[in-house]
Amino acid sequence: MPIPILKLHNYLLISIQTEIDDQTAIEFQEDLLDKIHKTGASGVVIDLTSVDIIDSFIAKVLGDVVAMSDLMGAKVVLTGIQPAVAMTLIELGIHLQNILTALDLEQGLIKLHQELGV
Amino acid sequence: MTPQSFVTVYKEWDIVGARQIAREMAKELGFNVVDQARIATAVSELARNIYLYAKEGQIHYEVVETMNKKGLCVRAVDTGPGIKDISLVMQDGYSTSGGLGAGLPGVKRLMDEFDIQTKVGEGTTITTTKWVRL
Ligand SMILES: Nc1ncnc2c1ncn2[C@@H]1O[C@H](COP(=O)(O)OP(=O)(O)O)[C@@H](O)[C@H]1O
Ligand SMILES: [Mg+2]
Numbered sequence: 358m359p360i361p362i363l364k365l366h367n368y369l370l371i372s373i374q375t376e377i378d379d380q381t382a383i384e385f386q387e388d389l390l391d392k393i394h395k396t397g398a399s400g401v402v403i404d405l406t407s408v409d410i411i412d413s414f415i416a417k418v419l420g421d422v423v424a425m426s427d428l429m430g431a432k433v434v435l436t437g438i439q440p441a442v443a444m445t446l447i448e449l450g451i452h453l454q455n456i457l458t459a460l461d462l463e464q465g466l467i468k469l470h471q472e473l474g475v
Numbered sequence: 476m477t478p479q480s481f482v483t484v485y486k487e488w489d490i491v492g493a494r495q496i497a498r499e500m501a502k503e504l505g506f507n508v509v510d511q512a513r514i515a516t517a518v519s520e521l522a523r524n525i526y527l528y529a530k531e532g533q534i535h536y537e538v539v540e541t542m543n544k545k546g547l548c549v550r551a552v553d554t555g556p557g558i559k560d561i562s563l564v565m566q567d568g569y570s571t572s573g574g575l576g577a578g579l580p581g582v583k584r585l586m587d588e589f590d591i592q593t594k595v596g597e598g599t600t601i602t603t604t605k606w607v608r609l
Contacts, residue, residue: 376491378490379487379490380487409512409515410494410498410512410515410516411516412494412516412520413520413575413577413578413581414519414574414575416575439512441508441509441511441512441513444513445509445512445513445516445585448513448581448584448585449520449581449584449585450568450580450581450584451577
């Protein structure tokens with residue numbers, strides 16, 4: 358099942374609600390880049406509140422999608438990373454450096470406003 | 476829940492199945508939420524390695540109990556190509572597939588006990604255990 362991508366003004370909002378398998382993750386990456394291109398969105402919020410596991414593969418896809426969006430001119434903020442997920446990521450040795458994060462969707466939007474200076 | 480069970484890993488979706496079973500068992504055994512995530516993540520890494528490098532194998536789950544502790548033992552078994560240099564694959568960042576190379580060293584950190592038995596051309600068995608903190 359594809360992950361829905363909502364458009365709000367010049368932002369794209371994604372709330373990941375399902376268990377992410379590798380195929381879904383790759384398709385999401387492609388869908389998001391395509392949506393950024395089509396809508397000219399300048400900011401993206403990916404909310405991970407419902408995600409209870411991020412392994413090294415999903416972390417790589419997320420890191421890549423942030424870098425790719427950045428190349429296209431869209432800033433990405435990851436929001437709602439659960440405490441247990443944050444701890445396991447660090448123990449895996451994955452630091453998601455240079456990635457914007459915020460506590461929740463609302464804070465994520467505030468962060469985007471600040472980043473984009475609007 | 477049976478004290479010992481296994482799943483076969485040969486499709487990509489089996490990785491999700493393997494980690495979901497791990498989380499269920501961890502929850503039933505009384506692991507806290509963070510340890511549940513550690514165990515599920517470790518199993519996800521081991522199952523993906525089977526899928527990527529050996530094509531097929533099994534994840535075995537076993538509840539282990541001693542006089543004063545209880546835990547979950549996970550064994551990833553495959554008859555794939557085996558690993559030539561264990562110390563190399565245990566290094567953070569080493570990957571032959573363009574991955575992050577965080578899997579094996581990560582599993583070792585996430586779990587309490589970790590052992591690799593491997594032979595080139597014969598396969599790999601990784602046994603790892605997490606103990607419930609009392
Ligand atoms: N079950 C296995 N059989 C054969 N080789 C393996 C197996 N698991 C891991 N490896 C080797 O060890 C390397 C490191 O694995 P890992 O730490 O999980 O990182 P990654 O999967 O990102 O490459 C892999 O790139 C692969 O060469
Ligand atoms: Mg791996």
